[in-house]
Amino acid sequence: MSLHATHRDAGNVTVVDLSGRITLGDGSALLRKTIRGLLADQRKMILLNLADVDYIDSSGIGELVSGFTAVKNQSGDLKLLHLTKKVKDLLQITKLYTVFDVFTDEGAALRSFN
Amino acid sequence: MASYTKHLEMTLETQVESVNLAEEMCLRVAEAAGFGEDDCYRIGMSVREGVINAFHYGNQERPEKKIYLAVDLTADKMIIHVLDEGVGFKLADVPDPLAEENLLSTSGRGIFLMRAFMDEFDVVPGRTGGAEIVMSKKLPAPGSASPNGRGGQNATPQQEA
Numbered sequence: 001m002s003l004h005a006t007h008r009d010a011g012n013v014t015v016v017d018l019s020g021r022i023t024l025g026d027g028s029a030l031l032r033k034t035i036r037g038l039l040a041d042q043r044k045m046i047l048l049n050l051a052d053v054d055y056i057d058s059s060g061i062g063e064l065v066s067g068f069t070a071v072k073n074q075s076g077d078l079k080l081l082h083l084t085k086k087v088k089d090l091l092q093i094t095k096l097y098t099v100f101d102v103f104t105d106e107g108a109a110l111r112s113f114n
Numbered sequence: 115m116a117s118y119t120k121h122l123e124m125t126l127e128t129q130v131e132s133v134n135l136a137e138e139m140c141l142r143v144a145e146a147a148g149f150g151e152d153d154c155y156r157i158g159m160s161v162r163e164g165v166i167n168a169f170h171y172g173n174q175e176r177p178e179k180k181i182y183l184a185v186d187l188t189a190d191k192m193i194i195h196v197l198d199e200g201v202g203f204k205l206a207d208v209p210d211p212l213a214e215e216n217l218l219s220t221s222g223r224g225i226f227l228m229r230a231f232m233d234e235f236d237v238v239p240g241r242t243g244g245a246e247i248v249m250s251k252k253l254p255a256p257g258s259a260s261p262n263g264r265g266g267q268n269a270t271p272q273q274e275a
Binding site: 023024025057058059061062063065066068069086090093094095096099 | 221
């Protein structure tokens with residue numbers, strides 16, 4: 001299943017709803033394009049909703065980290081919402097769970113940007 | 115139970131599509147061998163990472179080079195070999211992705227994931243001069259629950275060489 005991405009505005013935060021797999025090739029490329037596009041539009045507060053992302057490989061992890069760094073470098077913030085169990089486990093064993101701000105409630109996630 | 119080994123191998127092009135192809139093929143073997151959903155996920159991910167490693171680091175994404183994938187199903191484990199046509203590497207030279215200075219690296223987690231998800235993992239010099247990843251997973255115990263609804267060690271892979 002390829003990756004799909006749509007985004008919506010919630011105040012000064014852009015919520016990106018992702019579904020599918022973030023893997024080497026099209027999935028990682030779409031995530032990169034989406035985040036870089038938002039930054040180009042000066043949308044620097046980004047919440048990635050991963051509720052429907054059930055698979056990420058090392059390339060996808062690298063793209064998440066790359067996006068996180070790119071947003072931080074522009075004085076923005078990139079946070080994660082609704083991790084599936086597999087994605088949460090993956091971020092935990094790679095120690096990235098402590099790098100990202102991770103939320104299970106969208107309202108709380110949006111408030112955290114203020 | 116009599117010991118047996120089933121062997122399957124395929125030659126893959128150095129292209130992104132080979133990663134999915136290798137994963138799907140090994141998942142079929144793993145499911146037929148009776149591995150449950152979680153172990154299939156770990157095996158599939160490890161095969162992905164092994165082929166990504168061969169595609170990107172070993173063969174440097176050069177299309178004239180090949181990736182060789184082999185699977186052996188023995189009486190007690192599934193063994194996977196991924197061989198590239200690069201120059202090889204030593205595990206000791208691979209940076210630790212969990213080190214503080216590497217946490218925000220955008221690459222370098224594939225070897226770590228294979229080690230974490232498989233029971234045995236090693237990298238040896240391959241016959242091509244490149245690196246050969248060898249990793250294995252113990253088969254589920256006979257009669258253990260199989261979420262796939264298939265048999266255990268007596269199950270037969272759907273494809274055989």
